Amino acid sequence: MAQQADTKERILDAAEALFSEHGFVNTSMRSITQSANVNLAAVNYHFGSKEELIKAVFARRLLPLNEERIRRLDDVLAQGVTLERLLEAFIAPHLELSQDHEEVGDRFVRLIGRGYTDHAEFLRDHIHQLNKPCVARFKEAFAAELPHLPRKELSWRLHFLVGAVAHTMAGPDMIRLMAGRRISDHGNAQALVQRLIPFLAAGLQAPLPESLPDLELRHAG
Amino acid sequence: MAQQADTKERILDAAEALFSEHGFVNTSMRSITQSANVNLAAVNYHFGSKEELIKAVFARRLLPLNEERIRRLDDVLAQGVTLERLLEAFIAPHLELSQDHEEVGDRFVRLIGRGYTDHAEFLRDHIHQLNKPCVARFKEAFAAELPHLPRKELSWRLHFLVGAVAHTMAGPDMIRLMAGRRISDHGNAQALVQRLIPFLAAGLQAPLPESLPDLELRHAG
């Protein structure tokens, strides 16, 4: 069957690396296949189109990532909930990817950031679908821990939260952060999580603003 | 001299609208000039290149915007500083643009969000240069108001802050928010500012995380 059975994986790896560095539109199929040592037509053969390739790149990492988030959420729910632990369960898996896969990880950390910030409609929808079940469960947990917060206000604050995290992950500083010694200890990513958590926890717990018109929000996460 | 003296302005308006809706790479010179009822070559004649056009679009709004921010900062410094007032001076001018220019405003609100989240290096640098003096002054004011916060921690938290605001401005929800009745009252933008401020103020004032390695950060703003 397969002449080089790992062709799909090699394409996904190359695409992930190039997307995270140059963005989606500025990465051509030719540069991807060249970097993967694969024929130009291989992408369309294995994935159908560039758009489907992009979605596959995200699905490959986001599905296990959300499983891990749910796993940690269940741990927190079993062992005793605090806002800080919920936040850690929610954001740490993304940032810690960089340790588990050596170089692969921090590439994808930036790529996820791009997924949230980039403006291709199909991609936002795709990521939203992948995250929906996980985000829904976390939203319930946050709501239970923040009973003083109206549902609408919680949605907005989770929206701000995602913005802060995505911007941090997508930013060029992320590269320099991860460039330090990272092997074998969870140093920098862990440190970043520890910096984000107090900021976000305090933001979520902030007192309500004075009475406001009801602004609808589509979703968060 | 000028056959149609407003050619440059018409190009800037059309480019701003299209950039904010479709992003920079997905907006062609042909669509810009067509939308502006201008010849294709006009952009290169008046601006030199697409890249210079993008920079001009940002400079046209960002320069007055930062002047307004400084003006409000001076007011706050004169009348009595609080963290909330500093935050309002820092972020409100961006979000309130939508009232001053009717339709123009919320276009540019989203566009600024894109400027922060999009990943063209020249654009990040250009925006950074435009904002630098203003951000430096605000950073001093924040530092004075948050004496317990080490400088490095402040930089990180301002980075999170910018992420939350930019993500909010760039997001698709912004469109729907602004779509409501907005004329003649500062309703929705004001409401959004009032929601952001408690979240951000609490985040900035959060207790320090436990001891961490010193992570460098390049800049914020």
Place this chain on the structure above:
DNA sequence: CTTTAATTCATACGTCCGTTTAAACCATAC
């Protein structure tokens, strides 16, 4: 060995892009 089906390959197609060119245009100065 032959057949078969999955994969790889070189190549080409049509399109759209940013930019350039050189001629046409037009308000003003002389």
Place this chain on the structure above:
DNA sequence: GTATGGTTTAAACGGACGTATGAATTAAAG
């Protein structure tokens, strides 16, 4: 009127892109 110089115009250039095609290649099945 005629010359001048900023501006607009139509047309083209070369290149890069995503995708499609049909033949070559490969590994497994009969």
